Amino acid sequence: MTRGSIPDDDDTVARKGKVVTTTEGWPELLRCTTTKPPPILPGELIEEILLRIPASSLVRLRNSVCSSWRTLISSSQFAKDHLRRSMAVDPALTHPCIAYYSSSYSYTTIGTFSVRYVFENPPHEPTKVVPYEGRCYRSIIGSCHGLLCLHDEELEDRAILWNPCTGFTSPPLEIGGIFYYCGFGYDHVNDKYKLFGIVNKKSGESVTRIFTFGPKSKWRTIQDFPYRLHDSDSKDCVVGLVGLFVSGTGTLNWLLRSRLSSSVAVLSVDLVKETYSQFSAPSRDSDDKEFVLPRLGILRGCLAVCYETKKTHWTFWLMKEYGVPQSWTKLAIIPHHPLLVNPVSCYVLLPMYMLTNDVLLAKSPSGKFVLCNLNDGSIEFPNIDSSGDGMTKHRPLSRGSGSRIFHVYHESLVSPSHFGLPSCSSEMRLFKPTL
Numbered sequence: 366m367t368r369g370s371i372p373d374d375d376d377t378v379a380r381k382g383k384v385v386t387t388t389e390g391w392p393e394l395l396r397c398t399t400t401k402p403p404p405i406l407p408g409e410l411i412e413e414i415l416l417r418i419p420a421s422s423l424v425r426l427r428n429s430v431c432s433s434w435r436t437l438i439s440s441s442q443f444a445k446d447h448l449r450r451s452m453a454v455d456p457a458l459t460h461p462c463i464a465y466y467s468s469s470y471s472y473t474t475i476g477t478f479s480v481r482y483v484f485e486n487p488p489h490e491p492t493k494v495v496p497y498e499g500r501c502y503r504s505i506i507g508s509c510h511g512l513l514c515l516h517d518e519e520l521e522d523r524a525i526l527w528n529p530c531t532g533f534t535s536p537p538l539e540i541g542g543i544f545y546y547c548g549f550g551y552d553h554v555n556d557k558y559k560l561f562g563i564v565n566k567k568s569g570e571s572v573t574r575i576f577t578f579g580p581k582s583k584w585r586t587i588q589d590f591p592y593r594l595h596d597s598d599s600k601d602c603v604v605g606l607v608g609l610f611v612s613g614t615g616t617l618n619w620l621l622r623s624r625l626s627s628s629v630a631v632l633s634v635d636l637v638k639e640t641y642s643q644f645s646a647p648s649r650d651s652d653d654k655e656f657v658l659p660r661l662g663i664l665r666g667c668l669a670v671c672y673e674t675k676k677t678h679w680t681f682w683l684m685k686e687y688g689v690p691q692s693w694t695k696l697a698i699i700p701h702h703p704l705l706v707n708p709v710s711c712y713v714l715l716p717m718y719m720l721t722n723d724v725l726l727a728k729s730p731s732g733k734f735v736l737c738n739l740n741d742g743s744i745e746f747p748n749i750d751s752s753g754d755g756m757t758k759h760r761p762l763s764r765g766s767g768s769r770i771f772h773v774y775h776e777s778l779v780s781p782s783h784f785g786l787p788s789c790s791s792e793m794r795l796f797k798p799t800l
Contacts, residue, residue, distance in 0.1 A: 412437060416450050419458050420511070420530055420776040423447075441783035448510055448777050452612065452666075459775040461718055464505060464513055464529065467756050469768035471502040471518070474796045476754040477529050480718050480773070483726060483747045484736070491750035494762070496796035497529065498755070505770065506560065507549030507617075509610050511777025514549035514560060516540075524560060526578065526781050527793050529774070534792040535781035540564070540576055541584065545594050548608030548617035552577075552636045558784060559636045561608065561617055563590050575639055580785030587639045591632065592621075600625055604658050608634060612666055614687045620646065620661045620670070629659055631668065633688070646670050647682040647693040662716035663773070664725075669696070669716045677701055679714045681725075697725070697739040704746070705729035718773055732765030755796050 406414075415423065415438065427438050437443050451458035461480035466472070474496045482492040503515040503525075511530055517523040517537065526535040540560065547562035560576040573590045577583060592603045601621045608617030615637040621630040629646040649659070649672045662669045668684040670693075678700045686692035699714065710730035718726045723739040726747075736745045751762040759767040782788040 412443070415443075416447055417455070417458070419460060420447065420451075420778050421460060423778060424531055438778070439780075441780075444778035444780065444783055448779060451775070451777075456775075459511065459777050461773060461775050462529070463717065463771050463773055464508070465766075465769045465771045466503065466505055467759065467768060468504070468770050470756065470758050472756050473500070473502055474498050474755040475503070475505070475515075475793070476751060476756070476769075478749060480726060483734070483749065484720060484724065486748070488745070488748055491748040491763070494749065494751045494754050496754040497793045498796040499793050505772050506544070506547050506562075507607055507610060508772045508774035509550050509558065509612070510779045511775055512549075512558065512779055512781075513772065513774060516544060516547075524576075525792055526558070526786070528777065528780060529793075530776040531778060531780055532790045532793070533780045533782070533788040534790070535578070535786040536789065537792075538576075538578070538582055541566075541574075544606075546590055546592070546603065546606055546608070546619070548610060548634065550608075550610035550615065550617055550636050551612070553613065553615050554637045556784075561634055561636065575636070578781070578784060578786060582786070585639070588641070590634075591641055601630070603632065605661065609661055609663055609668075611663065611668060611687060616687075618661065618668060620659055622658065629670070629672075631661070642688075644688055645690045647672075647690075647695075649680075650674050657710075658712050660713050660715045664696075664716050664719045665721075671713045671716055673713045674698075681714075681716060697723075697737075699737055699739075700742070702735075702744060704733060705731055705735060705744075707731045717771070728766060728771065732767060734762070734766070753796070753798055755798055 423438050427435055447458065462477055463480055464475055464477045466475050476494045476496045478492050478494045486492050501517060501519045504518050506514040506516050511528050513527050513529065515525050515527055522539055522541050523537040524540050525537050541564055544562040544564065549560050551558055558578045563571055563573050565571050572586055573588065574584045574586050592599055601623055604620040604622055608619050610617055615635060617634045617636065619632045621632050627649050629649060630643050631646055633642045635642065647670060657673045660671045664683060670682045672680050674680045678698050680698050681696040682693050683696045684693050707730040712730050715728040716725060717728060725737045725739055727735055727737060729735050734747055734749060736747055749762040759769065780788050
C-alpha cells in the first residue's frame, strides 16, 4: 500500500539519515562574505520566510536566534498569522499529532505521537510515543489550534491549557465541578477560547456553563443542554461525552442516535451565540444492528460519520458544507477484516485522520490502529511503540488501544499568554521512566 507522505522539514530529513553535502559555491560564498557585509533583509521579508517554517522547527529555533527574531516568533500576532497560513495555505506547517490518556487507570502521563510518522514509517520502523508527566492524573477534554484542554480528575474542579509543541501551559483554573458532556473550542468572532460543560454540583443539581479563557476568565450559565446522561425517557441518545470542535464554525458537535428508529442526527453547540442546533446525518440502513453505535470524526476539517452496514462493512460519509445535510457525501466503503472486527464491541471504525491521497488512519473496534487506502482497498497496521509511556497495565499500542482515549491535534505556536493567561512550563514535562 502506498501511504503517501506529508512534506519533509529539516527534522524529517535528519531522521531518515539523509546527509546532503556540497562544495559547489563555497569559495565564492566565502569570498563574498569576507569582502562585503551580508545583505540586510527587510523585516517584512524575514517574517514572510519564518511564516513558512513548521511550528515545531520554529520552537527549536526560538532559543538560538537573535532577540528580534525570538520576539517575533513568540508574539501572539505571529502565532495567529502562522496558524491562519497553515489552515488556509499550507497544512504541513502544523503537523498532526495524537495525544492520549488512560481512562481506566490513574496514570499521570499523557502520550503523544506523530501522525506523519505513522503514515511514513515502514512497518519495521516504529513510531515512537513521546510521554509527558503532570503533577496529577488528567483527562483530555478536547483540542483546538494546538492547545489541549486537560481536566484535573483528582480535584475535579480544575483545568489547564497545554500546548505540547511549545511546552507552555496555563496555571490550573477553577471550573467548579465534574463534567460529563463537555468540549473545548474557539469563538472566532470574539477571538476567545471557550470550555463548554455540564457541571454536577455537590448538591446534585446540574448546570450548563461556558467558561471563557482570558485575563478575567469567567463562567456563563446558559440554556440547559437538551439531553441528560442515562435519561431513559429521552427518545434520542447522545453518542460520546466530548463534543468535536469544527474549526471555522465555532461549534462543538455530538451524534444523536434515535432509540426508536435507525435515524441519526448531529447536535451542535455554537460557542459564538451560545445556542444549540440540530441537523440530520446521512441515512443508514434500517437493518443495521441498533446496538452498534455510529462514530463522529473530523476529516480534512469536515465532519465525518461512520456506520456499520449489513454487518459486512463500514460506510464513511463526509459533510462538505457544515450544517447543510444535502452536502453529506459518501466517502468510502471499507469491508470487515478479521483483525479489525470485535464481536462484542458496540462501536464501529473511528476515523482519525486522512491524507490528501485518500489514506485513512482509523481506530478499529478491535482496538488496533489501521491505515486504509481508499483507492485500492488495502490495509496496513502501523507499528506504534508505546513502551515508554508509563502506562504499564496497558498492552502495547501495536496490539490494541485498550482503554486509552485519543485526541488529534495540530502543532502550533499558540500559547495561553497570547490571550491573557500566565504561561509556565512546569505543569507538564517529558516523562522519564524509572529503570
